[in-house]
Amino acid sequence: MAKYKRNKTITIYIYRELWGDIVGENEREVLLDVSDLRKSFKGSSGRVEALSGVSFKVFSREIFGIVGESGSGKTTVGRIISGLYSPSSGSVRLGNEVIALGEDELGKMKRSAPTEYKRLRRVMRSGRAHPEIRMVFQDPTASLNPRMNVLEQVGEALLATGVRDKAEIGEGVRRAIADVGLPPSCLYRYPHEFSGGQRQRIGIARAIITKPRLLIADEPVSALDVSVGAQVINLIYDLARERGMSVIFIAHDLSLVRHVCDRVAVMYKGRIVELAESEELFRHPTHPYTVALLSAIPEPDPFFAKRAVRRVYEGGGLEGELCEVSSGHLVLMDG
Amino acid sequence: MSDNILEIRDLHVSFDMRHGERIYAVRGIDLEVKRGEVLALVGESGSGKSVTGKAVLGILPPSASITSGSIKYNGEELTELKCDGYNRIRGSEISMVPQDPFLSLDPIAPVGAQIAESIRKHDTGGRIGREERRRGALELMREVGIAAAEERYGDHPFRLSGGQRQRIAIAAALAPSPRLLICDEPTTALDVTIEAQILGLFERLKRQRALSMLFITHDLGVVARMADRVAVMYAGRIVEIGEVDEIFYEPRHPYTWSLLSSVPSGSGGRLRIIPGYVPDMRDPPIGDAFAPRSEWAMRIDHLAHPPFFDISPTHRVASWLYHKNAPRAEMPSELRELIAARLEERRRFLMENGSDKERCEEG
Numbered sequence: 001m002a003k004y005k006r007n008k009t010i011t012i013y014i015y016r017e018l019w020g021d022i023v024g025e026n027e028r029e030v031l032l033d034v035s036d037l038r039k040s041f042k043g044s045s046g047r048v049e050a051l052s053g054v055s056f057k058v059f060s061r062e063i064f065g066i067v068g069e070s071g072s073g074k075t076t077v078g079r080i081i082s083g084l085y086s087p088s089s090g091s092v093r094l095g096n097e098v099i100a101l102g103e104d105e106l107g108k109m110k111r112s113a114p115t116e117y118k119r120l121r122r123v124m125r126s127g128r129a130h131p132e133i134r135m136v137f138q139d140p141t142a143s144l145n146p147r148m149n150v151l152e153q154v155g156e157a158l159l160a161t162g163v164r165d166k167a168e169i170g171e172g173v174r175r176a177i178a179d180v181g182l183p184p185s186c187l188y189r190y191p192h193e194f195s196g197g198q199r200q201r202i203g204i205a206r207a208i209i210t211k212p213r214l215l216i217a218d219e220p221v222s223a224l225d226v227s228v229g230a231q232v233i234n235l236i237y238d239l240a241r242e243r244g245m246s247v248i249f250i251a252h253d254l255s256l257v258r259h260v261c262d263r264v265a266v267m268y269k270g271r272i273v274e275l276a277e278s279e280e281l282f283r284h285p286t287h288p289y290t291v292a293l294l295s296a297i298p299e300p301d302p303f304f305a306k307r308a309v310r311r312v313y314e315g316g317g318l319e320g321e322l323c324e325v326s327s328g329h330l331v332l333m334d335g
Numbered sequence: 336m337s338d339n340i341l342e343i344r345d346l347h348v349s350f351d352m353r354h355g356e357r358i359y360a361v362r363g364i365d366l367e368v369k370r371g372e373v374l375a376l377v378g379e380s381g382s383g384k385s386v387t388g389k390a391v392l393g394i395l396p397p398s399a400s401i402t403s404g405s406i407k408y409n410g411e412e413l414t415e416l417k418c419d420g421y422n423r424i425r426g427s428e429i430s431m432v433p434q435d436p437f438l439s440l441d442p443i444a445p446v447g448a449q450i451a452e453s454i455r456k457h458d459t460g461g462r463i464g465r466e467e468r469r470r471g472a473l474e475l476m477r478e479v480g481i482a483a484a485e486e487r488y489g490d491h492p493f494r495l496s497g498g499q500r501q502r503i504a505i506a507a508a509l510a511p512s513p514r515l516l517i518c519d520e521p522t523t524a525l526d527v528t529i530e531a532q533i534l535g536l537f538e539r540l541k542r543q544r545a546l547s548m549l550f551i552t553h554d555l556g557v558v559a560r561m562a563d564r565v566a567v568m569y570a571g572r573i574v575e576i577g578e579v580d581e582i583f584y585e586p587r588h589p590y591t592w593s594l595l596s597s598v599p600s601g602s603g604g605r606l607r608i609i610p611g612y613v614p615d616m617r618d619p620p621i622g623d624a625f626a627p628r629s630e631w632a633m634r635i636d637h638l639a640h641p642p643f644f645d646i647s648p649t650h651r652v653a654s655w656l657y658h659k660n661a662p663r664a665e666m667p668s669e670l671r672e673l674i675a676a677r678l679e680e681r682r683r684f685l686m687e688n689g690s691d692k693e694r695c696e697e698g
Contacts, residue, residue, distance in 0.1 A: 069526035070497070225380050226553055227613075230597065230606040237605055252526060255599040259606055296531035298556030300598045302579040303681045305559035310531050 031246050032058040032081065032214060037090035038102065039076055050076045052270040053090070055322070060213070063240055063247045065261030065278065067254055067293075072267040074250045078216045081248070082129040094214070099123065099130045131161055134207035136236070138219040140199035144191040150177065151187045154206045161210050176209040177202075180235060197228035201235065208239060215240065218250045233260055254297055258282050263328075266290050271318060276329035286331045289313045337410065340515055340547045341368040341391065346404035348386050348395065358616045360386045362571035363404070368515065373541065373548040375558040375579075377594070378568035381613050384551045387568075388517045391549065392431055393421045408515070427457045430513035434520040436504035440492040446503045447472050447488030450510055457511035475506040480536055498529035505536065509544070516540075519551045534560055555598050559583060564649070567591050570614050570624035572640075577650035584674055586666065587652040589629040596670045623654065631656060631664050 039051040051073045058064045068074045079085045080100055081092055089102030101109065101120060109117045129135065134157075137143035144153060154176055155169040163169055174184060180201040191199055200220060207215055217236055221229030237260050240247045251257050257264055258278050265275040266289065274287040285291045292313035299305045320334035348361040361383040368374045376384040389395050391406055393413065406413040408424060416424070433439040441449055450472035454463060463471070469488075476484035479502040492500055501521065508516065518537070522530040534557065540546055550561050558565055559579065566576040567590065575588040586592055593609040611628035614620050620627065626636035635641075635655050644657035656664040665671070 069528060227379055227597070227609055230599075230608045234605045234608065241604075254527065256606070259599040260604060293528060296527040298531070298534065298554070298560045300555040300559050300583070300595070301677050301681075302559040302562070302583050303677075304684075305556060308560075310535070313528070 028059040031060040033093040038088045061244045065249045065257040065264040068267035073270040132213040134212040136217040176205040180205045214246045216248045273332045339367040342407040344405045347402040350399045372563040375550045375562035375565045382568040383571040427511040429515045430508040431517045432521045436500040445489045453507045453510035479506045516548045575652045581650040589631045590625045
């Protein structure tokens with residue numbers, strides 16, 4: 001009986017492999033699989049848990065939003081995925097490859113698979129992002145080297161992946177600069193000669209020049225003017241769609257997230273409290289925190305903004321696990 | 336006494352930069368804040384809205400100067416005041432809530448003491464004793480909604496969250512019981528849930544203390560919630576001014592149309608943006624400054640600055656489109672549909688809830 005069951009699953013698996021293209025959209029390819037990620041930092045009074053069990057998947061070609069207020073752990077998630085922090089426990093997988101693993105799991109791996117353990121430990125200790133993952137940072141002024149011109153700045157990313165041919169680097173930089181909408185004349189200019197929006201474009205050029213499959217944009221526009229920020233968001237959106245790149249868009253501005261993201265995860269105190277397709281999330285918020293968060297957005301309408309009933313989140317609902325309330329809509333709840 | 340607590344007439348402010356360059360930040364604005372009302376000043380950064388707020392308070396940086404115009408507070412001309420005179424007005428009559436309280440609070444003084452100091456500074460006779468000041472500060476902290484005020488009194492700013500710091504900054508601004516509050520993007524640095532609380536606090540203070548406010552912001556959601564009247568600024572000038580309903584439901588200036596259309600709402604991938612860039616204020620364009628970015632621009636827009644045309648007794652717009660010889664201009668159809676949908680929603684809401692008076696009182 002048991003044997004029969006196993007065979008059946010194998011059959012289904014083969015069927016999916018063969019018919020994947022035809023079955024199409026329901027069976028999307030998982031690019032990034034984050035599983036039960038935990039991270040604690042040493043604080044002045046003991047350890048502070050920044051993440052307490054975060055799991056989600058990012059599909060390929062998807063723009064995935066993470067929202068939450070300051071201290072919710074959204075930036076920590078981004079930094080673990082990009083290799084800047086190592087997790088206390090849990091795992092991050094890119095495709096079939098494990099790219100980050102918690103200490104306990106690493107210890108187990110040391111015994112069971114020593115070669116794989118050595119490789120992974122080397123990767124994680126290097127503090128470098130996986131070659132397929134690149135980041136765009138919040139403050140373009142702080143994240144660019146003031147003493148490098150655009151050619152060096154953007155070319156350095158190619159250099160780091162092992163390209164040594166100067167002509168090839170120059171060509172790559174030129175193309176990346178054109179892709180982000182900057183004129184070729186800016187190659188030999190320095191960061192201080194650019195406006196905030198242009199600097200963020202340079203940061204994006206540096207990220208996309210290696211053709212990553214996943215871009216992590218951590219509050220890419222919160223340091224910019226609203227109108228300039230909108231242009232940068234549109235640029236990231238267009239690049240993602242043209243190149244079939246996945247994006248993790250970390251932000252606190254819900255209206256932006258709603259607009260550009262396919263799916264959105266809402267984080268609070270180191271947990272994902274709700275995860276759904278963005279329209280679904282905004283139409284039917286379910287977790288009390290999400291409800292409070294959405295009701296706090298001032299509507300651009302004088303009648304309703306002055307009358308809106310604002311829900312206050314009074315804590316609670318942070319235990320249990322993510323349960324599916326409707327197709328693809330996960331809510332943190334008991335039972 | 337006139338109806339207006341603040342009257343600004345034809346104000347020009349410019350900055351003198353190095354190399355003899357001049358930035359014309361404010362280029363002739365007229366506005367008035369009526370007693371007990373909230374006037375929102377909206378615009379992109381570089382439109383001159385913050386400079387206007389600072390000019391009223393007399394805290395422009397040294398490189399800036401008011402080149403002409405008048406600012407009258409309760410009929411008293413502020414631009415002619417010397418330092419002493421301004422100190423009398425500043426704080427006790429007009430006060431300011433800054434954008435980032437972390438920069439405006441003293442990092443090495445307890446927050447309660449900073450509020451108490453604000454009381455002492457404005458106690459001209461020196462009649463209020465130390466203990467009384469402390470009690471006053473605690474009372475203010477409670478008024479702005481700081482829980483356990485006694486415990487928080489001795490805390491330094493870094494121990495407080497962003498929202499609590501902003502509450503302290505508001506308490507310090509309120510200490511001398513001002514009549515007019517200038518709020519310069521007071522919630523931009525805060526999370527949305529905290530922003531909603533602080534805006535609620537402003538609403539309550541306005542009601543309880545009969546405050547008038549000049550509310551400077553770029554967020555149209557905040558404007559919709561707070562404002563009684565709205566002035567839209569672009570490139571150092573006011574392009575449209577009116578009651579909040581007039582601006583949101585019957586906007587007239589192409590720039591206001593663009594602003595309202597670019598509010599991200601719903602999903603749809605790319606954001607709608609206003610094409611082009613804000614003009615360089617070292618060399619402001621002749622004529623209507625928005626003309627280069629506007630699809631409604633006419634030849635005259637590039638030649639002469641439009642005067643104000645009255646749409647209603649409370650609604651004025653500076654655009655040649657409303658000159659009697661101009662062709663009839665319509666707002667973009669998408670915006671018209673959006674507004675129609677909102678009005679429809681509003682009508683349905685009123686039908687279902689009858690008159691909404693009870694709800695208001697509840698809130």
